[in-house]
Structures are given as structure tokens and as C-alpha cells.
Amino acid sequence: MSTKEKYVPGLDGVIASETAISFLDTEQEKIIIRGHELIELSKSNDYIDIVHLLLNGTLPDSTEKLVLEKELTTNYDIPTDVMKLLALLPKQTHPMDGLRTGLSALSGYDEDIENRSLEANKRRAYALLGNLPAITVNSYRLIHGQEAVQPNQELSYSANFLYMITGEEPEAWEAEIFDRSLLLYSEHEMPNSTFTARVIASTNSDLYGALTGGVASLKGNLHGGANEAVMYMLNEAKSVGEFEELLQKKLMKKEKIMGFGHRVYMKKMDPRALVMKESLKQLCDKKGDSLLLEMCEAGEKVMREEKGLYPNLDYYAAPVYWMLGIPIGLYTPIFFSARTAGLAAHVIEQHNNNRLFRPRVNYIGESY
Ligand SMILES: CC(=O)SCCNC(=O)CCNC(=O)[C@H](O)C(C)(C)COP(=O)(O)OP(=O)(O)OC[C@H]1O[C@@H](n2cnc3c(N)ncnc32)[C@H](O)[C@@H]1OP(=O)(O)O
Numbered sequence: 001m002s003t004k005e006k007y008v009p010g011l012d013g014v015i016a017s018e019t020a021i022s023f024l025d026t027e028q029e030k031i032i033i034r035g036h037e038l039i040e041l042s043k044s045n046d047y048i049d050i051v052h053l054l055l056n057g058t059l060p061d062s063t064e065k066l067v068l069e070k071e072l073t074t075n076y077d078i079p080t081d082v083m084k085l086l087a088l089l090p091k092q093t094h095p096m097d098g099l100r101t102g103l104s105a106l107s108g109y110d111e112d113i114e115n116r117s118l119e120a121n122k123r124r125a126y127a128l129l130g131n132l133p134a135i136t137v138n139s140y141r142l143i144h145g146q147e148a149v150q151p152n153q154e155l156s157y158s159a160n161f162l163y164m165i166t167g168e169e170p171e172a173w174e175a176e177i178f179d180r181s182l183l184l185y186s187e188h189e190m191p192n193s194t195f196t197a198r199v200i201a202s203t204n205s206d207l208y209g210a211l212t213g214g215v216a217s218l219k220g221n222l223h224g225g226a227n228e229a230v231m232y233m234l235n236e237a238k239s240v241g242e243f244e245e246l247l248q249k250k251l252m253k254k255e256k257i258m259g260f261g262h263r264v265y266m267k268k269m270d271p272r273a274l275v276m277k278e279s280l281k282q283l284c285d286k287k288g289d290s291l292l293l294e295m296c297e298a299g300e301k302v303m304r305e306e307k308g309l310y311p312n313l314d315y316y317a318a319p320v321y322w323m324l325g326i327p328i329g330l331y332t333p334i335f336f337s338a339r340t341a342g343l344a345a346h347v348i349e350q351h352n353n354n355r356l357f358r359p360r361v362n363y364i365g366e367s368y
């Protein structure tokens with residue numbers, strides 16, 4: 001390669017993979033997951049259905065769904081030494097770093113670690129999905145000097161996840177809102193974390209390593225870390241007026257406003273954000289407190305008028321999680337936990353039809 005090749009910063013619009021898993025059809029404004037539309041699925045399916053769809057290629061029938069949910073809710077075997085390791089981490093460790101450490105440590109306990117077959121990878125993905133709620137919640141709790149919590153295996157996957165977070169058995173409608181958030185976060189084509197996981201998998205590295213890299217990628221506030229950043233920003237204001245003022249000040253200082261904009265939906269609202277906004281409305285009605293919804297809507301207006309930018313999923317996920325009583329530090333780990341279904345499907349696809357990722361550069365250094 002002697003002459004300069006076309007360089008696209010941030011690989012914007014570059015096709016990095018062929019995949020049968022998902023596609024953002026921006027013309028039709030559809031998020032396609034294995035031939036199904038995610039927003040349609042969010043109306044009558046739940047997270048377990050999507051896990052099945054992502055990892056098996058089809059929506060489950062009622063028996064398959066029961067079997068899968070049972071497998072995930074009873075699959076809890078985090079080694080005590082991993083818990084001890086998490087408890088040793090300094091208090092200031094970010095929960096995403098705790099999760100990354102816990103997830104990474106699990107690899108040593110997989111006696112079949114070198115097996116990259118479809119069956120072995122699927123078994124691993126299910127085991128991880130079973131353990132992730134506990135790893136997510138307990139890495140947060142142990143870092144903060146709290147006791148580890150045990151799952152309640154009588155509850156559904158999502159109800160148990162929320163129960164472990166808040167310590168209270170959720171009402172059915174709360175578990176439903178939380179489940180819908182997991183579904184919306186489950187898979188989204190080729191974001192940075194998925195690309196990261198596929199790049200790692202392409203060296204024949206294992207699922208744990210690929211997912212561990214995925215956690216690091218998702219932590220950043222240009223990606224998954226935006227959901228917690230949105231909540232910190234909302235908490236800086238106490239009224240609609242204060243929030244509008246805060247946004248104007250940030251814009252004057254040329255700061256990025258978390259929860260707005262998207263590489264693929266830049267000038268349109270993320271379809272998932274609309275569904276999440278409905279969940280926020282539902283929560284506000286139930287709790288008789290609409291302040292957060294009013295603030296978010298005012299923020300939407302400011303950003304549309306000032307920048308022509310629209311909310312992404314993280315903008316509405318943050319107030320929804322807040323109103324469900326979830327600690328802010330868990331917002332991004334929950335996103336990762338939900339995305340594990342999609343990431344695992346991508347790693348499996350990469351392993352099954354692999355070519356090493358190894359791009360080139362345009363050299364702009366000293367002449368030679
Ligand atoms: C579920 C998810 O992971 S969704 C993403 C969550 N991340 C965020 O919410 C963080 C805030 N948003 C952003 O930083 C961006 O919109 C991104 C990174 C998500 C996508 O942006 P990119 O495609 O890389 O575009 P880029 O950052 O180059 O922005 C293009 C222009 O829009 C502006 N812009 C983009 N997003 C924002 C924002 N949130 N606030 C203010 N300005 C913004 C940029 O400043 C830039 O303006 P300029 O051309 O005048 O310099």
C-alpha cells in the first residue's frame with residue numbers, strides 16, 4: 001500500500017462484518033433482530049424470548065421459553081473466590097470495572113475453556129447469562145462494603161434481577177418495565193462494544209475475553225456510560241427551568257449533552273428511546289410524580305431547537321431506572337448484562353466464520 005487509501009475516522013459507515021444477527025434499517029426506521037423488529041417484539045415479548053432468538057435464531061415456543069428461563073434462573077454458581085476477589089477491590093472502583101474483573105475471573109473456572117464449538121459457546125453464554133445478575137449486583141455491593149445477595153430462584157429472570165438490586169420483590173408492572181429495558185438493550189448491530197468483542201474473538205480468543213473487552217468499551221460515556229451520566233446531569237437540576245438552564249450553559253461551553261445524538265440515528269430519535277419514554281410515563285403515573293418526565297421533555301426541546309439532536313435510549317433509561325429505585329452506579333452494568341445476549345451471539349458468529357481483523361493505517365509520521 002504505497003499511496004494513501006481512503007481513511008474514514010471512527011469507521012463511520014464502514015461495513016465491518018456480515019451478520020445474520022441484527023441490522024439498523026434507517027430507511028424504514030426499524031431495528032431488525034434475526035428478521036424480527038425489536039420495537040414490535042417489545043410490545044408482546046420479553047427478554048427471555050430475545051435471548052432465545054439471539055442465541056438460537058428463533059423465538060421460543062412456550063415450552064422452550066420455560067426451559068430457558070428455568071435454566072437461567074437456576075444457573076447460579078459464582079465461585080466464592082470470585083466473590084472474595086470482588087470484596088477486595090477498593091471502594092472507589094467503578095461498578096463496571098468490578099463487573100469487568102468478576103467476569104474476567106470466571107474464565108479460570110471453565111474447564112472446557114479452549115472449546116470454541118457452537119455448543120460449548122452456547123453453554124457458556126447461558127451460564128454467563130444465568131450468573132450475570134448476581135455478578136452485576138454483587139460486584140456493586142461488595143465494592144461498597146455491603147453483603148452479597150442471593151438470587152430468589154422462584155422469581156422470573158427480570159423480577160429476580162430487580163429484586164437483587166433493590167432488596168424488594170418488585171410488583172409485576174415494575175418487573176415488566178425493567179424487563180422491557182433489558183429487551184431494548186439486548187442487541188444493536190455493530191456498536192463499539194460489539195465491534196470490540198468481535199475483534200477479540202477474531203484472534204480465536206474466548207468468550208470471557210471478548211466480553212471483558214466489551215465491558216471496557218461499554219463503560220465509556222460516548223457509549224453505555226451515558227446512561228449514568230444522564231442521571232447525574234438530571235440530578236444537578238431541581239426543576240424544569242433549572243434543567244433547561246443547565247443544558248444551555250453546557251451548550252455554550254461546547255460540552256456534549258449525554259443521552260443525545262447517535263452515530264446511526266444522528267438526526268432522528270432512537271426508536272428504543274420512544275418505548276423507554278412510554279415506560280417513564282407509566283412510572284410517573286403510577287408514582288404520581290411527573291417531574292423527571294417534564295424535565296426530560298424540556299431537555300428534548302432544547303436539544304432539538306439548539307442542536308437538531310434527538311435522544312438515544314440512554315436518555316430515557318436513566319430516569320426509568322431512577323424511578324425504579326436503582327442505584328446510579330448500576331445503570332451501565334445493567335446495560336452490559338442485557339447486552340451479553342447480543343454480544344455472545346456475535347462472538348459465536350465470529351468464531352463460526354472467522355477471519356482475523358487486521359486493518360492498515362495511513363502513515364502520517366516522520367518521513368523515512
Ligand atoms: C446506547 C448508546 O450507547 S447510544 C450513545 C450514548 N452516548 C451519548 O449519549 C453521548 C453523547 N453523544 C455523543 O457524544 C455523540 O452523539 C455520539 C458519540 C453518540 C455519536 O456521535 P458521532 O457520530 O461520533 O458524532 P460526533 O461526536 O462527531 O458529533 C457530530 C456533531 O454533533 C455534535 N454532537 C453530537 N452529539 C452531541 C451531544 N450529545 N451534545 C452536543 N453536541 C453533540 C458534535 O459536537 C459535533 O458537532 P460539530 O460538528 O459542530 O463538531
Ligand SMILES: O=C([O-])CC(=O)C(=O)O
Nearest residue numbers: 187188190191192263312
Ligand atoms: O449502536 C450504537 O452505536 C450504540 C447503541 O445505541 C447501543 O449499543 O445500543
